[in-house]
Amino acid sequence: MAKQLGLLFDVTMCVGCGACYEACKAQNELPKTNDEPLKDHLSSETYTVVEQYGDVYTRKMCMHCTDPTCVSVCPVGAFEKTALGPVLYDADKCIGCRYCMQACPHRIPRYEWSSMNPRVRKCSMCYERVKEGLPTACAEVCPTGATQFGELDELIAIAKKRIEDNPDTYYPHIYGLEEAGGTNVLVLSPVPFEQLGYTANLPNKPLPTYTMAALDKIPSVVGIGGVFLAGMFWLTKRKNEIAQEEQKTNGNNSHEK
Amino acid sequence: MKNNLIKALTSKITFWSSVAAVIVAAGLYSTFLRFTQGLGGVTNLNDAFPWGLWIGFDILCGVGLAAGGFTICAVTHIFNIEKFKPLTRPAILTAFLGYVMVIVALMYDLGRPWAIWHAIIMWNTHSVMFEVAWCVMLYTTVLFLEFSPIMLERFRMKKTLRVLRMALIPIMIAGILLSTLHQSSLGSLYLIVPNKMHPLWWSMLLPVFFFLSAVSVGFAMVIFESYLSAKAFNHGLKLPLLSQIAGVMSVVLVVNLAAKFIDMAYTGDLPYLSVMGPETYLFYLEILIGTLIPVAILSVRKYRASNKWLYIAAVLTVAGFVLNRMNVSVTSLEASSSVPYFPTIYEISITLMLVVLGMWAFKFIVRNFPVFEAHEEQPKIIVDAKAFRESGWAMQNK
Ligand code: SF4
Ligand code: SF4
Ligand code: SF4
Numbered sequence: 088m089a090k091q092l093g094l095l096f097d098v099t100m101c102v103g104c105g106a107c108y109e110a111c112k113a114q115n116e117l118p119k120t121n122d123e124p125l126k127d128h129l130s131s132e133t134y135t136v137v138e139q140y141g142d143v144y145t146r147k148m149c150m151h152c153t154d155p156t157c158v159s160v161c162p163v164g165a166f167e168k169t170a171l172g173p174v175l176y177d178a179d180k181c182i183g184c185r186y187c188m189q190a191c192p193h194r195i196p197r198y199e200w201s202s203m204n205p206r207v208r209k210c211s212m213c214y215e216r217v218k219e220g221l222p223t224a225c226a227e228v229c230p231t232g233a234t235q236f237g238e239l240d241e242l243i244a245i246a247k248k249r250i251e252d253n254p255d256t257y258y259p260h261i262y263g264l265e266e267a268g269g270t271n272v273l274v275l276s277p278v279p280f281e282q283l284g285y286t287a288n289l290p291n292k293p294l295p296t297y298t299m300a301a302l303d304k305i306p307s308v309v310g311i312g313g314v315f316l317a318g319m320f321w322l323t324k325r326k327n328e329i330a331q332e333e334q335k336t337n338g339n340n341s342h343e344k
Numbered sequence: 345m346k347n348n349l350i351k352a353l354t355s356k357i358t359f360w361s362s363v364a365a366v367i368v369a370a371g372l373y374s375t376f377l378r379f380t381q382g383l384g385g386v387t388n389l390n391d392a393f394p395w396g397l398w399i400g401f402d403i404l405c406g407v408g409l410a411a412g413g414f415t416i417c418a419v420t421h422i423f424n425i426e427k428f429k430p431l432t433r434p435a436i437l438t439a440f441l442g443y444v445m446v447i448v449a450l451m452y453d454l455g456r457p458w459a460i461w462h463a464i465i466m467w468n469t470h471s472v473m474f475e476v477a478w479c480v481m482l483y484t485t486v487l488f489l490e491f492s493p494i495m496l497e498r499f500r501m502k503k504t505l506r507v508l509r510m511a512l513i514p515i516m517i518a519g520i521l522l523s524t525l526h527q528s529s530l531g532s533l534y535l536i537v538p539n540k541m542h543p544l545w546w547s548m549l550l551p552v553f554f555f556l557s558a559v560s561v562g563f564a565m566v567i568f569e570s571y572l573s574a575k576a577f578n579h580g581l582k583l584p585l586l587s588q589i590a591g592v593m594s595v596v597l598v599v600n601l602a603a604k605f606i607d608m609a610y611t612g613d614l615p616y617l618s619v620m621g622p623e624t625y626l627f628y629l630e631i632l633i634g635t636l637i638p639v640a641i642l643s644v645r646k647y648r649a650s651n652k653w654l655y656i657a658a659v660l661t662v663a664g665f666v667l668n669r670m671n672v673s674v675t676s677l678e679a680s681s682s683v684p685y686f687p688t689i690y691e692i693s694i695t696l697m698l699v700v701l702g703m704w705a706f707k708f709i710v711r712n713f714p715v716f717e718a719h720e721e722q723p724k725i726i727v728d729a730k731a732f733r734e735s736g737w738a739m740q741n742k
Contacts, residue, residue, distance in 0.1 A: 130391065156536060162473035163459075163466040182462050183455020185394040186473045190536045197391045198455070200384030205455040288539045298472050301532040301551050305475070309521055316422050316517045323424035 634664010
């Protein structure tokens, strides 16, 4: 398997210039949606945002989960986790049930609500670029290196080392290492992550395991249930027949007497 | 005959039928908007709240209220308890209409309804939604087959009838299995949002709760319809049968409630019961009207032997069930989504229209097909003059 790619975003290094926001718009040919980039929010026309929380800035975008919820819930398999890591969406398959939006633990997918042929929209980790060996558009333009593109293993090592070397600077947690089974986008922060609008109450096991626990029971429900129902049908029918026969013979007996 | 028909039709222009006409007109207008403006134009759905009234009521409740179809089939055709046979047809009819309503509602709710057939060829067996889609398709077919003998009888197609009768038991077994899967899978849909849902409702046992509550509400619907049909057409079902059904219903309601509390005790969610807030109040309300009051009513023998009280208990059970589904699909997710959701007048009018159309279809079919079986031994009780007129008309039409 090819090496997994990913992004590391370091809140302590972000200066809130919004270059990644603009680069993403340009890369994906998205229209301008807000005069002040820092006040924008994710939408069907904005795949990443830079948000200000007091004197720190953070980014929001698809986390490209290791075991993505969106991939598991889509009834028609419109989402795909590529071997390189990016999670991609195929509008040609989508039926528009919006289960992916309901289920995504990071609340990422956005919908074209006013379209008559609506699609789900989100960051693709610049798949077209990264599969050619280029960095993502947002990482390429980042002036400080706050957004860094690379191989996931290396990014994890870098993140760990930063926390180790500067324990006073960082909140001691790499967001994305374990959340809901882990993600290909990692975040470092000086403050706890819920203060930056990240979902903090996620279990460490991938969310699809919850539904698989229920889906796994289907074969036994069908198998045992089918045998049980057929058996009950045969038994109760037989019982009724015997009861009827008995009634008949009893009736005849009393008649003879 | 023609005169009678006209008389029957004009005498029907009552308050309720004008309300129904207004609802359908409004619904049609909203339908036009839905398919010209898109989902954003008619619904209050948004990126933070992608599922609303149509999923919560039309789909979750529609499927649940149809549950009588499989529970009664199991009782009459698998456990062969003959005396309940008169319940089968109305239950199957309700289920069939319920599923048709679900499919129609899906056409409104899906962003790309014309692509719905993708679910047939593009498989993702990890998706609960995939399971739901297949159950809807297969079970609607099964319900159609289960219901078709009634039509065949009406049109006297004896040969087809005989073929179908032979296949009926396997069809019914398939129907019961599909329903079991389907009712519970609607609960499984929400297993994947443990971090978003309020702990009063999220549980690994959601599929079990959905199944049990569907079973009880299926019985409630049978009682409910039987009462209304007795009023309107003068052919309802026998009281002792309904009392027994109501008894089973209370047992299932109690089992479901007990399971819920045991589960909460086990997972340590009980403290949430004393955190006062809108969620907690709605949770209590759901249990009160959907379980405690109906069970209390039915525990009194005198009430259990009264058509009216059975009806009241059934209506409460249905109301509590609807509240439960709305709580799961809307209330429990509102806090974490940070935007309040309330449906638009368009969403509401489309939902109401589907309900009215369903009731019209039910009325029409009951009136023209042998749904409530004619060979009831009980003497027919005339409820009021209007019903008498109507029943006269219905009989002449036969
Ligand atoms: S963050 Fe959401 S949309 Fe992105 S891969 Fe994970 S589950 Fe899918
Ligand atoms: S909206 Fe489309 S992509 Fe999302 S789960 Fe439904 S079918 Fe799949
Ligand atoms: S990886 Fe590409 S699509 Fe994603 S936020 Fe960066 S520029 Fe936008």
